[in-house]
Amino acid sequence: MDExxxxxxxxxxxxxxxxxxxxxxxxxxxHKVTALIGPSGCGKSTFLRSLNRMNDIIPGxxxxxxxxxxxxxxxxxxxxxxDLRRKIGMVFQxxxxxxxxxxxNVAYGLYIxxxxxxxxxxxxxxxxxxxxxxxxxxxxxxxxxxLDLSGGQQQRLCIARALAIKPEIILMDEPAxxxxxxxxxxxxxxxxxxxxxxxxxxxxxxxQQAARVSDFTAFFYLGELIEFGDTERIFTNPKLKxxxxxxxxRFG
Amino acid sequence: xxxxxxxxxxxxxxTVLRLSAVIIIVILAFILYxxxxxxxxxxxxxxxxxxxxxxxxEGGIWPAIVGTFWVSLVTVIVSVPxxxxxxxxxxxxxxxxxxxxxxRLAIRNxxxxxxxxxxxxxxxxxxxxxxxxxSVISSGLTLGLLTLPWTITAxxxxxxxVPRSYREGALALGATKWQTIRTNVLPYAVPGMLxxxxxxxxxxxxxxxxILFTGVAFFWPVLPKFPQMLSQQFMALPYHLFIMSTQHHxxxxxxxxxxxxxxVLIFLIVLMNSVAVVIxxxxxxxxxxx
Numbered sequence: 001m002d003e004x005x006x007x008x009x010x011x012x013x014x015x016x017x018x019x020x021x022x023x024x025x026x027x028x029x030x031h032k033v034t035a036l037i038g039p040s041g042c043g044k045s046t047f048l049r050s051l052n053r054m055n056d057i058i059p060g061x062x063x064x065x066x067x068x069x070x071x072x073x074x075x076x077x078x079x080x081x082x083d084l085r086r087k088i089g090m091v092f093q094x095x096x097x098x099x100x101x102x103x104x105n106v107a108y109g110l111y112i113x114x115x116x117x118x119x120x121x122x123x124x125x126x127x128x129x130x131x132x133x134x135x136x137x138x139x140x141x142x143x144x145x146x147l148d149l150s151g152g153q154q155q156r157l158c159i160a161r162a163l164a165i166k167p168e169i170i171l172m173d174e175p176a177x178x179x180x181x182x183x184x185x186x187x188x189x190x191x192x193x194x195x196x197x198x199x200x201x202x203x204x205x206x207x208q209q210a211a212r213v214s215d216f217t218a219f220f221y222l223g224e225l226i227e228f229g230d231t232e233r234i235f236t237n238p239k240l241k242x243x244x245x246x247x248x249x250r251f252g
Numbered sequence: 253x254x255x256x257x258x259x260x261x262x263x264x265x266x267t268v269l270r271l272s273a274v275i276i277i278v279i280l281a282f283i284l285y286x287x288x289x290x291x292x293x294x295x296x297x298x299x300x301x302x303x304x305x306x307x308x309x310e311g312g313i314w315p316a317i318v319g320t321f322w323v324s325l326v327t328v329i330v331s332v333p334x335x336x337x338x339x340x341x342x343x344x345x346x347x348x349x350x351x352x353x354x355x356r357l358a359i360r361n362x363x364x365x366x367x368x369x370x371x372x373x374x375x376x377x378x379x380x381x382x383x384x385x386x387s388v389i390s391s392g393l394t395l396g397l398l399t400l401p402w403t404i405t406a407x408x409x410x411x412x413x414v415p416r417s418y419r420e421g422a423l424a425l426g427a428t429k430w431q432t433i434r435t436n437v438l439p440y441a442v443p444g445m446l447x448x449x450x451x452x453x454x455x456x457x458x459x460x461x462x463i464l465f466t467g468v469a470f471f472w473p474v475l476p477k478f479p480q481m482l483s484q485q486f487m488a489l490p491y492h493l494f495i496m497s498t499q500h501h502x503x504x505x506x507x508x509x510x511x512x513x514x515x516v517l518i519f520l521i522v523l524m525n526s527v528a529v530v531i532x533x534x535x536x537x538x539x540x541x542x
Contacts, residue, residue, distance in 0.1 A: 052424065086425070108435075109425035112425065112435065
């Protein structure tokens with residue numbers, strides 16, 4: 001593998017006594033799309049949320065092992081979580097635009113990071129919306145409520161919001177699972193565009209989607225990383241029977 | 253046959269439910285009619301703007317209106333910040349566990365403590381121990397304590413209505429916890445907090461027992477002036493009503509004045525509740541469409 005921007009070493013995660021992730025070691029290459037697949041409850045979303053420490057806000061959770069980003073363990077005591085999340089952005093399963101205007105949604109990340117220069121903010125909002133393939137659809141109504149957008153537009157707005165603070169990695173937690181096929185296709189095309197500039201880790205339930213958008217695929221089952229490798233190989237020539245059964249739809 | 257029984261059951265259910273709602277409305281309408289029909293006659297400019305005269309058989313209730321206003325204001329100043337901050341702490345910052353459960357239980361129980369107990373406590377603490385005397389301040393603080401559980405509970409409920417996704421979305425963009433709360437939780441919770449607070453305040457404004465111990469006067473001859481009145485005794489609408497209807501030496505003669513006082517008190521409380529309704533309505537509209 002080339003350059004690993006983010007990798008885990010013997011990573012374990014616990015919800016109270018429940019051992020949700022068992023000894024996960026894997027890496028994400030820069031400017032590639034890594035897909036996490038597996039049946040519900042296999043730990044793929046938990047793993048994704050561990051990568052920018054979003055699980056910190058859930059009481060009673062605990063981690064062991066390391067997650068190395070830019071050469072440092074993000075679970076070290078002296079790590080600034082706020083700064084980490086600025087560099088590792090996230091898009092959620094259910095699009096969650098804030099009840100603000102379209103413009104203010106995208107500008108929010110800049111605002112909380114202390115940016116007050118109006119022209120810089122305006123430029124970055126346009127750039128981010130363009131990056132999220134939404135600009136043409138909303139440029140005439142930036143001051144309208146984000147909640148009036150369609151589901152697919154809302155999700156692209158959330159992607160634009162994440163892009164605005166120029167993260168290095170974008171984590172996507174089933175970003176298209178609540179969308180219709182056309183909106184899903186747009187998101188997938190967008191992911192393909194975004195990997196030129198960003199590293200993307202995506203959780204998906206949809207195996208065709210993983211096969212279409214990702215370069216690498218990791219198959220999780222019952223909290224364990226069963227198999228990890230090139231997407232093409234995982235889907236055409238998996239080493240393990242369990243992986244083959246899952247990707248061919250024999251269970252899930 | 254079976255079908256028929258189901259329909260009857262449903263009709264019976266609806267009737268009971270509808271009847272319950274109607275009973276509430278009838279009771280309210282009856283109270284309002286009673287107070288209005290007996291009290292409206294005495295309402296005029298003099299009644300609202302003058303002080304009681306001739307042993308309270310003539311004149312107005314202006315000092316009582318002013319007294320209730322200032323006491324309520326002190327109540328708000330005490331209750332709103334402490335209540336909101338407590339709710340924010342409990343809901344957003346505190347580590348949920350046994351201690352927090354005990355605190356919550358204490359708050360719930362506090363809201364069930366009879367108001368006369370608050371009066372006694374306020375008298376011991378504010379009037380005597382802190383030497384604030386019989387005054388607007390003492391009464392306002394006591395009523396502040398009385399409304400605190402309501403403010404906290406309402407504020408917590410308001411915070412809970414803000415979806416978790418707003419918090420997560422902000423945190424994922426690198427917002428600190430306080431930034432998240434300030435910019436992406438409070439703006440959507442404050443109207444709900446205010447609504448609950450106003451309802452609590454409306455209740456406090458009608459309370460008699462707590463102020464009875466801590467500062468309300470049977471009759472205070474000078475028209476109250478800010479700010480010296482804050483440290484003086486005062487008249488208040490609920491207590492004035494109590495005096496006029498039970499303690500006065502010419503009780504039959506002043507009965508219309510008592511009803512007039514009741515009408516003004518009810519009007520003030522309806523006014524406060526209306527403000528709460530308006531705030532809530534705007535809040536809902538804003539939530540839907542920014």
